[in-house]
Amino acid sequence: MSENIKKKQIDRRWIFLLLFISVALPLIFVIGFPIETTENARLVYGLIEQTPKGSKVIISFDYDPASKPELHPMGKALMKHCFDRDIKVIVTALWPMGVQMAEDIYSDLKDNYPDKKYGEDYVNMGYKAGGIVTIQAMGKNFRDIFPQDMNGTSIDELPILDGINNFDNLGFVFALSAGDPGIKQWVQIAHDTFGRPVSGGVTGVSAPAVIPYVNQQQQLIGLLAGLKGAAEYELLTKTPGTATKGMDAQSVAHLIIIIFIIMGNINYWRNKKAEKKGVE
Amino acid sequence: MEHFFSVLGIWLGVLFTFAIFSFLYKDNPVYKVAEQIFVGLSAGYWFVYTIYFILIPNLFDPLINDFAGNWIKLIPAVLGIMMLMRLMPKTGWVSRFPIALVIGTTSGVFFLRYLKSDVINQLTATMMNPFTGGDWVVIIGQIMLIVGTLTGVIYFYFSKKHEGAFGATAKxxxxxxxxxxxxxxxxxxxxxxxxxxxxxxxxxGDWLGIISP
Structure with missing residues (x-):
């Protein structure tokens, strides 16, 4: 690249500043762009709606605060949906900080659900190292892997876990996943080995690698991808939260990025043409 | 007191957020300090977490409470110690044995799982009648899926020169x-x-209170 072209480039700090402003302003002054739901989000919603009341499900919190803006709203909307449908939630975590993420959501929700009791309608089994090997062992003997919950209460004293010896009596597994170990391992073991329905929510970065699992084989039943997926789910469950609030900012920021990509390409072609003319 | 620590937490969060954002302007000492604190805190957190949430409940507690029923856990414990030998140059070679075991086991487990989930099941999902599904959007999508899979795989076939009809398909x-x-x-x-x-x-939201958090 010639020095001439370099001189014509915008200082990238202006782009950063513009993006910062374009994200901040829509958060303060709400525009209210419409949010359309996709088939993948509707499949997730349908899975929870079709799960019989009183069923027990695993929600695996496989993320940490670095992915909180994308995955936390999904987790909150999902747990709320499960409580509304009277589905009992067993929380596991393949990431250490996932335990706190789940607790954060439960402490936010529990005041709105005074009838839901810890140990009967919700339990947090804590973190287990090992990734795929741990999931495989859970499928063989859940009680061996989680002999107690995160507070040290024996599994035998937790009514929610009565009859849970492996994946057999579970309605479905839902993985909130920011990477490895995460949703891929749940698909490989819980669905492809033990034949249980698996669904999930992932960060935008990992979505392209996970979406192919939503196929005719139903390796995944729907998928919530990134902040947009979270906003779609909030819309479906009629519980607008941080994801819905963030979608205006997301749309404006994307518009700015698209404008800069077009500007960059126009500039590229103009410079190329000018260089060609210079050589001739 | 709880309120004080909550407010302090928010202010520390704000301070470190701006310190990290300052790198976007240019590299500076404030950013470097924030980065080093983050790295140090993460390492310390992981160290303590590993001891209290992995080693104690999975190794030390079972061995202390029921040694006869859990003696087999000594094997991974010894392998773990062998791994730590890597820290000393003279005994570093000992760590090769647990590493070899981990690599061998992982590749064995992963080979089977990935073959089933990422190859067989994905291929099976592509083997369908694309004209079923009713909706024309679904039919087009299914045709695209099959064409995309086939042509994508052909692009990665390098034993034949990419020319003629084969080259066009690869393109x-x-x-x-x-x-x-x-x-x-x-x-x-x-x-x-x-x-x-x-x-x-x-x-x-949390700091300025301009929007609802």
Whole structure:
């Protein structure tokens, strides 16, 4: 690249500043762009709606605060949906900080659900190292892997876990996943080995690698991808939260990025043409 | 007291957020301090977490409470100690045995799992009648899935020169690949903006109280 072209480039700090402003302003002054739901989000919603009341499900919190803006709203909307449908939630975590993420959501929700009791309608089994090997062992003997919950209460004293010896009596597994170990391992073991329905929510970065699992084989039943997926789910469950609030900012920021990509390409072609003319 | 620590936490969060953001202007000592504190805290947190949430409940407690029933856990414990030998140059070679075991086991487990989930099941999902499904959008999508898979695989077949009909098919494959790269970039852009939104929701909501958190 010639020095001439370099001189014509915008200082990238202006782009950063513009993006910062374009994200901040829509958060303060709400525009209210419409949010359309996709088939993948509707499949997730349908899975929870079709799960019989009183069923027990695993929600695996496989993320940490670095992915909180994308995955936390999904987790909150999902747990709320499960409580509304009277589905009992067993929380596991393949990431250490996932335990706190789940607790954060439960402490936010529990005041709105005074009838839901810890140990009967919700339990947090804590973190287990090992990734795929741990999931495989859970499928063989859940009680061996989680002999107690995160507070040290024996599994035998937790009514929610009565009859849970492996994946057999579970309605479905839902993985909130920011990477490895995460949703891929749940698909490989819980669905492809033990034949249980698996669904999930992932960060935008990992979505392209996970979406192919939503196929005719139903390796995944729907998928919530990134902040947009979270906003779609909030819309479906009629519980607008941080994801819905963030979608205006997301749309404006994307518009700015698209404008800069077009500007960059126009500039590229103009410079190329000018260089060609210079050589001739 | 609880309120004080809550407010202190928010202010520390704000301070470190701005310190990290300052790198966007240019590299500076404030950013470096924040970065080093983050690295140090993470390492310390992981060290303590490993001891209290992995080693004590999975190794020390079972061995102390029921040694006869859990003696087998001594094997991974010894392998773990052998791994730590890597820290000393003279005994570093000992760590090769547990590493070999981990690599061997992992590749064995992963080979089977990935073959089933990522090859057989994915291929099976592509073997369908694309004209079923009713909706024309679904039919087009299914045709695209089959064409994209076939042409994409052909692009990665390098034992025949990419020319003639074969070359044209491979070229279609690369267009599909380019579109998928574009989609991946779009998702990445969305993810990064989402993180910025998360930080700004913290700054404008939790800190300044301009928006509801």
């Amino acid at each position: 279609v494959g690369i267009y599909f690949l380019m579109i998928s790269f574009g989609a991946a970039f779009g998702y990445t852009a969305m993810a990064r903006i989402s993180l910025l939104i998360g930080r700004l929701q913290f700054l404008l």
